Structure formats: C-alpha cells, structure tokens
Amino acid sequence: MFRTSSRTHDTGPAAEALRLVKVTKTYGSDDSAVAALREVTLGLGSGTFTAVMGPSGSGKTTLLHCAAGLERPDSGIVRVDGAELTGGDETALTKFRRGRIGFVFQQYNLLETLTVAQNTVLPLKLAGRRVDRRRTREVLASVGLGDRLGHRPHQLSGGQRQRVAIARALVAEPRVIFADEPTGALDMRSARGVLTLLQQTVRVHGRTVVMVTHDPVAASYADSVLFLADGRLAGRMDAPTPDAVAERLAHLGDSVAKEV
Numbered sequence: 001m002f003r004t005s006s007r008t009h010d011t012g013p014a015a016e017a018l019r020l021v022k023v024t025k026t027y028g029s030d031d032s033a034v035a036a037l038r039e040v041t042l043g044l045g046s047g048t049f050t051a052v053m054g055p056s057g058s059g060k061t062t063l064l065h066c067a068a069g070l071e072r073p074d075s076g077i078v079r080v081d082g083a084e085l086t087g088g089d090e091t092a093l094t095k096f097r098r099g100r101i102g103f104v105f106q107q108y109n110l111l112e113t114l115t116v117a118q119n120t121v122l123p124l125k126l127a128g129r130r131v132d133r134r135r136t137r138e139v140l141a142s143v144g145l146g147d148r149l150g151h152r153p154h155q156l157s158g159g160q161r162q163r164v165a166i167a168r169a170l171v172a173e174p175r176v177i178f179a180d181e182p183t184g185a186l187d188m189r190s191a192r193g194v195l196t197l198l199q200q201t202v203r204v205h206g207r208t209v210v211m212v213t214h215d216p217v218a219a220s221y222a223d224s225v226l227f228l229a230d231g232r233l234a235g236r237m238d239a240p241t242p243d244a245v246a247e248r249l250a251h252l253g254d255s256v257a258k259e260v
C-alpha cells in the first residue's frame with residue numbers, strides 16, 4: 001500500500017499537492033542510455049497552477065508521467081496529496097491514479113463511439129464509482145458544453161473536444177490535474193478558452209494543475225513556470241509574462257547548446 005506522510009513533514013503552511021525528491025529516470029542502458037530526469041526535486045502547493053517548460057527532449061513529459069504515476073522513476077520519491085506513489089504495487093497505483101489524478105492530453109484521447117456525456121463519466125465507470133447524472137451535467141455545463149451531452153467527438157471542434165477532456169478530468173474530483181500540451185493542437189482562440197478553464201479549476205475549484213507546454217503565452221496563464229534543461233530543474237519563474245518566459249527559454253536553449 002501507499003505510505004501516507006504526516007502533514008507535519010511538509011515544508012510550508014499550505015498542504016503540498018505534489019512533491020518530488022531526487023527523481024531520476026533513465027531510458028535504455030549502456031551506450032544507448034538517455035538520462036531523461038536527473039535528481040529532480042520540487043514541491044507544488046495545493047491550489048496552484050504550474051507550467052513546465054524546456055527545450056525538446058529536456059524531460060518535460062517524463063516528469064509529468066513520473067509525477068502522475070504513469071511511469072516509475074528509477075529512484076527518488078513521488079508524493080501526490082500526501083501519499084507516496086513510488087511505494088505501492090500496480091493495482092494500488094492504478095486505484096490511486098483514478099481517485100486523485102486527472103489527465104488532459106494534447107490529442108484529447110476521447111472514444112469516438114461514445115457521446116460527450118459517456119466519455120466524461122468513463123473514468124468513474126472504470127473506477128467502479130457511482131455516476132451522478134446531475135453532477136455530470138453540471139460539470140459539462142461548467143466547461144460550456146451543457147447543450148452537447150449527446151454529441152459524439154467528431155461533431156465537436158478541437159477546443160470543444162479538449163473541454164470534454166477537461167470535464168472528464170474534473171468529474172472524478174481529482175486533487176491534481178496533469179495536462180500535457182493541452183493547447184498544442186488548438187487555434188489561439190480555442191487555446192485561450194481552454195487555458196482560462198484550467199485557471200478556473202484552480203481558482204474556483206481549488207484543484208492543482210501541472211501543465212507541460214511549449215507556448216510562452218500558455219505558460220503565462222500559470223502562477224509559476226518550472227524550467228527544465230537536460231533532465232534537470234533549471235529555474236522557476238513566478239507571475240510569468242509571455243515575454244519574460246520567452247526570454248528565459250531562449251537563454252536555456254543557449255546554455256544547453258553550449259554544454260553539448
């Protein structure tokens with residue numbers, strides 16, 4: 001089973017939604033080994049919106065997957081909502097994920113044969129949890145899809161599909177939502193809608209959101225940005241603006257290029 005840590009060990013007054021301690025992940029072995037994450041240590045407070053940025057191959061998706069329990073680190077500790085993910089077996093991990101973690105992917109990952117409402121409640125059904133129709137309608141209305149419950153994904157725009165994916169993440173009331181390039185396939189206007197929605201899930205509903213993005217404008221919707229370079233944490237920026245983020249990214253690229 002997972003170990004549940006005592007709150008007295010947390011660093012600040014706010015409960016931590018996510019903590020990584022010296023998380024390391026290497027793919028392959030010997031000559032073909034790629035160090036995707038090298039001893040990454042970080043903590044994110046509950047009710048915060050964090051963007052993760054860095055050059056291609058810097059380890060962003062690996063970080064998200066390890067933090068969400070989709071992949072196991074080689075070493076280090078991952079704690080979500082006070083429970084250690086790195087300790088338990090697969091079944092316990094899956095159960096934990098379904099209960100406390102939500103995902104939003106770039107390509108939406110909706111099932112084409114299911115309606116909007118059916119896609120939204122799928123994680124609840126998989127977890128064997130009760131489906132409350134009124135709550136489902138409320139969640140879909142809150143993402144602007146109250147009149148689309150019976151539509152299939154192919155009848156929706158990209159922005160609307162991503163809203164379904166966000167509703168699907170929200171309906172299980174997770175503590176942390178991990179989003180991997182959620183606006184990567186969207187035009188600017190749809191992207192703004194999705195980012196505002198993610199902001200609301202934090203500000204209004206008190207969720208914690210961690211979002212990988214390449215886009216400085218998308219990152220500026222977050223409370224803070226974590227920068228990764230070459231599998232290492234390379235800085236943090238609070239109250240990010242698009243210009244400041246772009247500037248920092250440009251320099252990250254320089255320093256990585258110099259090291260190669």
Ligand SMILES: Nc1ncnc2c1ncn2[C@@H]1O[C@H](COP(=O)(O)OP(=O)(O)OP(=O)(O)O)[C@@H](O)[C@H]1O
Pocket residue numbers: 027028034035036054055056057058059060061062063
């Ligand atoms: N399954 C895998 N097998 C082997 N190497 C992998 C695997 N997944 C990722 N890597 C390698 O680990 C490193 C980090 O990959 P990761 O996908 O986390 O980076 P990223 O920052 O998300 O990149 P991008 O912005 O291009 O999506 C890269 O060098 C990548 O090639």
